[in-house]
Amino acid sequence: MPREPRGTGSAAPPSGTAALSAPAPVAGASAAPRGTATPLCTGGLMSVRSGRRAAAPTTGRGTLAFVESPVQLLNVLEWAYAAGESGRPTGSEGEPGRPAGSEGEPPAEGVPHGDLTLVVLSPTDPMTRGQLRRMAELARGDGFQVRWEEARGGASAPFHTIGGLTGPLRRAARIVIGDPFSRYVQLLLTITRARDLVVVDDGTATMEFVNQLARGERLVRWHRRGGRPGPRDMVFMPVSAKARRRLTPSPTGRRRVEVFSSMPIESAPDGVTVTVNSFAWTRARFGPPRIIKGADLVGTSLVETGVVDLDRYVEAVDKLARAHGATRYFAHRRESAEKLHRLAVDTGLQVVRPDLPLELIARRGPIGSTILSFPSTVVHTLPLALAGTEVRVAVMDIDPAWLTDSASPRARGFLSGVTGTARDVQRLTAPEPPAGPEGPPGVPAAREAEQQTAPA
Template sequence: MTGRLAFVESPVQLLNVLEWAHARGRGPAPAAAPAPAPPAGADRAPGPDAARASAPVPDSGTGPGTGSASASGPGTASGPGTAFAPASGPGTSPAASAPEPGQGRDAVPAASDDLAIVVLSPSDPMSRGQLRRMAQLARDEGFDVHWQEARAGRGALVRTLRELGGPLRAAERVIVGDPFSRYVQLLLTLFGPRHVTVVDDGTATMEFAAQLAGGERLVRWHRKGDLGPRELLLAPVTSLARRRLAPGPHRTVEIFTSLPVQAPPGTEVTENAYAWTRSRFGPPALTGGADLVGTSLVETGVVDAEHYLRVVGQLARTHGATRYFAHRRETPEKLHRIAVETGLQVVRPELPLELIARRGPVGATIVSFPSTVVHTLPLALAGTGVKVAVCEIAPEWLKATASPRAQGFLAGVVGTASGADRLTPRGGSAADRLEFG
């Protein structure tokens, strides 16, 4: 029997690979009990009793626990994550290209009868920092994790393909977290696995399943439909990858998800109930207040920044929120404005929010904009008494340049979030009241 090979590019993808392995019967390692919280600045998230501000870890590329810095000024938080501070560089220094400790460039894990995980490292520092912490959690669980600098300058693509070719050819099953990733699509066109599993990388899973069922080309929901020069050049790759991600006579496809999906016939849909997260961490201590969850809808060009900032302030006042958990793609400039204009403590989570919330402490109410967490947090926090609420996006908050599909997609995310209460804007202004609807 040949093995299973997972490719991940975000912290959430890696979390869901661990959930998939747990659901398949691969439980935590015997010594996997939660460890005491490390000192401030270490590359691990705090435990449930560690309400502290941990220092941002520079993206030095040298592995966990290599750096520390202090966060000061408005928005410095005391809680489970990294207090807000401007990001430190693009992660392109020579040190940032170094392999992870114990994972040399030639140490790509060979496929075996177990699961090997390859991190196709992104470029932005926040994603890299969270991924390093998640990679360490996976190693603590006994998994073989290889850190691949897939975007580290010229020659990285060729080097990555050369190093991953053998393991890919030998793998019986390939697990991917982002079927829209050009990197993953290219790998799938070169090496077609017999069995494919797609795990969640956010609400994009819903769009992926719908496009696969409809025989459509794979395109992210927030992008406009017109093909630019780059998309035209990569169209053959995308087309072949879509076929490699579809079930057929010689290929099985599984979607492992916590989201409602409409998959094509022949696709196996397996529920992700966050059983590993619930068995491994928590239950959390509750602060009694409310926490807000940020979104990158401004950064992706969907929602107008001024509307967004006004609504964040309104939500904070209405629900008595004190903390704002930032999305890893939110810009430092936007987060600084939120901290200054609303008085919220802006926290950069060190791990996916499902783990941060499960470890605690966390607010008795969590308010989010339409995103994956309005589906995942009710599962991860089941039985804890935490209430999750989702704020709908009013049409007038959208930018004129937003994709025509944006409003319908966001409405679908809200409408299918059965475990969350709904907050509906009343009136025509972004500053109007937001009430439970």
């Protein structure tokens, strides 16, 4: 039986979100003609604060950053902020990392931005494209040039994209990437002559990348099954091997590698510099958020990647939400519409599809006083983005019984490691929804409490 929506009223979705029942169309998210490059900005850039025209990046040097997801773009902005590539917002006392004023106020002028160009290798799914468009707007607002590539817009698109990027790749002094496992990125790495390479977070995969690099293994995503490579893997193996060598520092210093991460990297390969991402740009640019009563639950794409069984996941979400009084479910951008519809019907949760990464949504608010999550990137990033607030982040382990038969043998250990290494979070045990004699048949007393305390 479908569940009644949780709460007599629900808080309005945070700024930058849309409820699943009535998703707002994403402006400019329609596909461009196949094989075309659609720059988001042309000509000179406008200075954020003064309105002066900033100089376009020089052609003989500079930095190219390649991103394929909204989180990657966010982390490039965090890296640029930490590296002094953009104006640094300051508080009234000139302290970095504190808001300069109200939400959305342009950052104060500080360290002049360098020659950083963001190249978006656009995916095809609408949710990711929409979030990337919004993040690109923020990047342009900070004075960076953004180049939008329809890198997957048809069979000929990769040839057009790579052909158009070959010159800039060979001229760039530094390359920033977000996903070293991406075949697209690996192919681009074989072209560049840049001395400096920077890897920013693309979620928890950064942990696996550093471990594989240290062990000298070929780069394979953690959720893929082991075994012999397939035919396509064999064809691409020389490219992947060359890209892996580009991601390995040279003893002579001719090739330098930095990992900019909020993940717990305890050791790194020799020569790799690890820089902590503290989400200072996010905290300086947005918030602090308005905190509302109750809990919010963060979704995961573990079902879509074939790691967790759908029925077990829906059951776990329902129990976790009922045990902690959650009323909203913040969907992962890769979660399918069918799965989200089932969650809304079976659990009564209000499903919200953010159009920005959750770190920004939470920092802008309103956000629940407790954020519930399964093992994912946010158990590492949200405590940093929400530092200085009273929001509590709690994480629920994945029960091994929830895993599918096709899940990678490494899945259980990897997910346990994601949870076990998280800092400043509360570990949750298996939830059992509380029930009381006062509640009507089939409705726990906790549900009545939710209906009384749900934020308006």
